[in-house]
Amino acid sequence: MGVSGCGKSTVGQALASELDVPYIEGDLFHPDANVAKMSAGMPLNDDDRAGWLLALQAQIRAARQDDAGLVLSCSALKRRYRDLLRQGDPALRFAHLAGAKELISARMQARVNHYMPPSLLDSQFRDLEPLQDDEAGVTLDIGIAPELLVAQILGEVQRQA
Template sequence: MQHLVVMGVAGSGKTTVALLLAERLGWTFAEADDFHPEANVALMAAGTPLTDEDRAPWLASIAQWISQRDAEGVSTVVTCSALRRAYRDVLRGAAGDVRFVHLAGDPEVIAMRMAARTDHFMPTSLLPSQLATLEPLEADEAGVVVPIGPPPAQVVDEALHALGLDADGA
């Protein structure tokens, strides 16, 4: 089975793009924020960046979810900031073919997007720490980097093309 992790800093459009990818491909979707323990959400809502120790059980639960879906014969699209290569290594350890779609863009545009959100726990004040933590997808990692400037449907088209996937998920 195939699994796409839509990654990037907060405000890069992970949920929007991942939902469109899942819909176009007919794959199962999951929002990584739903895997966070309440303590992590409280830290972020208070403007406190998560540590690697905070993220470890969260990443493990996402990888476990991917492996469970793989065992069921289900391909997936999941959002996850996956800011460091070590975090992506945890996700890559899940069963199946795990690839990344790194949404990259201008930090000022991302900050404006974050400021416009009214229903999310992540404050704009954490964007600098996310940008400082981000280790971009490397050439030897399975996946693609897609710019977030165009409309979401175009971002999805570009990601699908770069990944060699058509709308049937093949």
């Protein structure tokens, strides 16, 4: 979880590979209307995100029902979004990829063919509610290499097992 440009896809894919479980890119579940809105530089609101979050919750629930592992990347910016996702699997854990706005902005400006413009980063930081003490998960500093972030997540998973 984290704001756009923090490395969710890169870390998520690498983590899924290490765990030998499926990876789901949450952005692929946004309806066309959401993509168009973000592409136009307009931030999503809670109503825009509702159906998207329910679709992700269904993916989480299906993995839980199949007793299968899963790594899913999505912003999950607000506590209530994470609570909704946890309804798919109460044992769901989050890795919050956190970092300085300047670093993330530079990453967003460097990427190509992505619908999320850097101009929406401020709105993402405004909406961001970091993991709370009672939420299962870990907050990680994206200033380190993705493979080290994966190692930290794996260490956390082993500690919580």
